[in-house]
Structures are given as structure tokens and as C-alpha cells.
Amino acid sequence: GAVVSQHPSWVICKSGTSVKIECRSLDFQATTMFWYRQFPKQSLMLMATSNEGSKATYEQGVEKDKFLINHASLTLSTLTVTSAHPEDSSFYICSAGDLGRGFLEQYFGPGTRLTVT
Amino acid sequence: GENVEQHPSTLSVQEGDSAVIKCTYSDSASNYFPWYKQELGKRPQLIIDIRSNVGEKKDQRIAVTLNKTAKHFSLHITETQPEDSAVYFCAASRGNQGGKLIFGQGTELSVKP
Numbered sequence: 196g197a198v199v200s201q202h203p204s205w206v207i208c209k210s211g212t213s214v215k216i217e218c219r220s221l222d223f224q225a226t227t228m229f230w231y232r233q234f235p236k237q238s239l240m241l242m243a244t245s246n247e248g249s250k251a252t253y254e255q256g257v258e259k260d261k262f263l264i265n266h267a268s269l270t271l272s273t274l275t276v277t278s279a280h281p282e283d284s285s286f287y288i289c290s291a292g293d294l295g296r297g298f299l300e301q302y303f304g305p306g307t308r309l310t311v312t
Numbered sequence: 313g314e315n316v317e318q319h320p321s322t323l324s325v326q327e328g329d330s331a332v333i334k335c336t337y338s339d340s341a342s343n344y345f346p347w348y349k350q351e352l353g354k355r356p357q358l359i360i361d362i363r364s365n366v367g368e369k370k371d372q373r374i375a376v377t378l379n380k381t382a383k384h385f386s387l388h389i390t391e392t393q394p395e396d397s398a399v400y401f402c403a404a405s406r407g408n409q410g411g412k413l414i415f416g417q418g419t420e421l422s423v424k425p
Contacts (some may be wrong), residue, residue, distance in 0.1 A: 229412065229413075236420075237417075237418070238401060238415045238416065238417050238418050239356070239401070239415050241412055241413070241415075244412055286353075288355060288356070299344070299405065299407050299409075299411065300346070300358070300361070300407075301346075301358075301413060302358070303348075303355040303356045303357075304355060305354065305355045306353075306354070306355055308353075
């Protein structure tokens with residue numbers, strides 16, 4: 196159980212274009228979904244937290260107009276990187292949280308490697 | 313703000329030896345402490361977690377201890393194997409409030425055969 200999928204696994208796009216990344220919880224309904232980015236040899240940096248049907252909460256320094264998050268259902272959240280620039284190139288990882296046992300346990304997707312040329 | 317410090321940043325051990333990674337957290341309201349293992353280019357995998365009402369938890373070769381008073385927790389891996397080589401992250405959260413995870417900086421563990 197607790198499987199989270201992410202699509203695509205990697206994507207290359209040109210500067211100025213937008214890219215959408217999907218995160219799905221396959222066998223449970225996620226109370227909350229989280230989006231992280233990770234640079235090489237660094238820790239996971241939380242970008243935003245989203246709950247189904249409500250606006251995402253962005254961490255300080257993360258541009259909400261650039262990183263659009265939609266949490267349409269309890270099993271799907273999307274992250275759209277708008278007007279991508281080379282500095283947006285990174286490993287983006289989502290996680291889905293399950294509060295079913297009283298504590299929020301997070302399960303991670305496999306990540307999406309974004310390269311902006 | 314909330315912060316988690318993790319040490320060491322790199323750790324090299326001989327196969328069969330033990331490895332210990334330590335973390336300190338700042339938010340005294342944290343009550344959920346998971347540990348993740350991440351192999352290169354892959355997702356973090358939850359390997360063990362502990363809640364604040366427990367001082368120690370063990371799962372085969374892996375154990376985690378928690379000292380709430382000192383606000384630190386540690387991961388212990390015994391009888392290390394080459395396949396244990398990876399980056400390990402500790403994290404802390406107010407788990408019962410659905411709180412976000414605050415991650416440590418990571419420890420790159422290398423187990424030499």
C-alpha cells in the first residue's frame with residue numbers, strides 16, 4: 196500500500212514554456228499533498244502544501260504565480276512550472292500524506308527530473 | 313523558524329560495522345520523526361519512524377532513539393552492508409496536526425566491502 200506515482204519521470208523543455216507535473220496517490224486518499232524540489236547533493240526543499248479543494252500554501256520565497264499547484268481531488272495534485280527558465284532545472288518530488296492513523300505519514304513519488312534549455 | 317540539524321554530512325564505515333546518524337530539532341511541539349533513505353536519482357523511502365510517546369523503536373538492523381528533553385533523535389544501523397550505502401534524511405513534524413516535514417541536511421553513508 197501507500198503508492199504514489201508521478202508523471203512524467205523526466206522532461207526537457209525550452210525556456211519560456213510551461214511544464215505540468217502530475218502526482219497521484221494510487222491506493223489511498225491523500226489528506227494533503229506536498230511538493231518539493233531537490234538540487235544535486237542537497238536536501239529536499241518544501242515548496243508548497245496543498246489540500247484538496249483549497250488553495251496551496253507556499254513556503255517563503257516560492258513564487259506562487261510561477262509554480263501553480265492544483266489539487267483537484269484526494270488522489271491527484273499537479274504542479275505547473277510556468278515560463279520556465281534554466282534555473283528551474285531540478286528534481287521535483289511530490290509526497291502524499293495520509294492522516295488515517297492519526298499521524299501524517301508521507302509517501303513520496305518517484306520524482307520528475309526537469310531540464311530547461 | 314523550525315529547523316533540523318543532521319550530522320555527520322558524510323559517513324564511511326566498513327561492512328559489518330555500525331553507523332549512527334544524529335539529528336537535533338528546534339520545534340518542541342514536533343511529535344513525529346521519520347527517517348528516509350534515498351538512493352541516487354530515486355525517491356526517498358521511509359525506513360523507520362518514531363513518535364514522541366516512544367523512546368526507542370527497532371526494526372531488524374535499524375533502530376531509532378528519541379530524547380525529547382534534549383530534542384534529538386538518532387538512527388542506528390547495525391551490521392552494515394554495501395546496499396545500505398545511500399543518503400539518509402531525518403525529519404521532524406507536528407504529525408498529529410498534519411504538519412509539514414522539516415528535513416535535515418542529509419548524511420551520505422558509504423559502506424565499504
